[in-house]
Amino acid sequence: MKKFFREFKDFVSKGNVLDLAVAFIMGSTFGKIVSSLVEDIIMPLFGTLVGQNFAELSVKVNGSPIAYGKFIQAIVDFLIIAFCIFLFSKLISRFKKKEEKKEAPPKREEVVLLEEIRDLLKKEKGRK
Numbered sequence: 001m002k003k004f005f006r007e008f009k010d011f012v013s014k015g016n017v018l019d020l021a022v023a024f025i026m027g028s029t030f031g032k033i034v035s036s037l038v039e040d041i042i043m044p045l046f047g048t049l050v051g052q053n054f055a056e057l058s059v060k061v062n063g064s065p066i067a068y069g070k071f072i073q074a075i076v077d078f079l080i081i082a083f084c085i086f087l088f089s090k091l092i093s094r095f096k097k098k099e100e101k102k103e104a105p106p107k108r109e110e111v112v113l114l115e116e117i118r119d120l121l122k123k124e125k126g127r128k
Contacts, residue, residue, distance in 0.1 A: 031081060038077045 043054040050057075057069025107115075 030084070034081050034084065035077055038073060038080060042076065042080075043073050 047053045054069040054073050057072070058065045058067040
């Protein structure tokens with residue numbers, strides 16, 4: 001049983017699980033912010049152009065209301081979130097490319113050995 005909990009602790013303490021948890025929390029919070037932006041700011045502005053609140057747009061079919069205004073609002077919400085995620089991923093990939101450029105490729109073993117020989121020869125010349 002101790003081994004099981006140790007393995008679980010190792011699994012949870014790895015960066016990937018913690019990063020995923022933080023990303024999930026940030027994503028859900030960001031979704032709420034964007035939903036509020038769409039519902040409270042963007043759609044009321046469009047509503048002034050249409051002449052009524054988008055959330056109230058509906059049509060009755062056989063006595064059942066079909067709220068297409070809420071559907072349009074959900075599409076706008078999705079598009080804004082998708083666009084923000086796209087921009088964020090572009091930003092992250094730009095930083096990763098810069099990090100990859102900074103990392104020098106590892107030297108081959110032959111090059112390392114040749115550099116050591118060169119340094120030893122320089123030392124020998126300096127002693128004479």
